[in-house]
Amino acid sequence: MSATGSMFIGIVGAVVFLLAVFAFGQRNWKNGCVWLVIGIGIIAVLTYLDKPSSAPWR
Secondary structure (H helix, E strand, O other), X not given: OOHHHHHHHXXXXXXXXXXXXXXXXXXXXXXXHHHHHHHHHXXXXXXXXXXXXXXXXX
């Protein structure tokens, strides 16, 4: 994994986590859980795409 890709994944993960925390703070449990699940999916996809072997042009 590249350093830039890891930093980008970390920033995206932090933003999604803060959205989930904000939803939980508003007592909106359903949306908080949805944000956490969406965040896990986004991080998984970005991590997969950051692998050198997943480059579509190779």
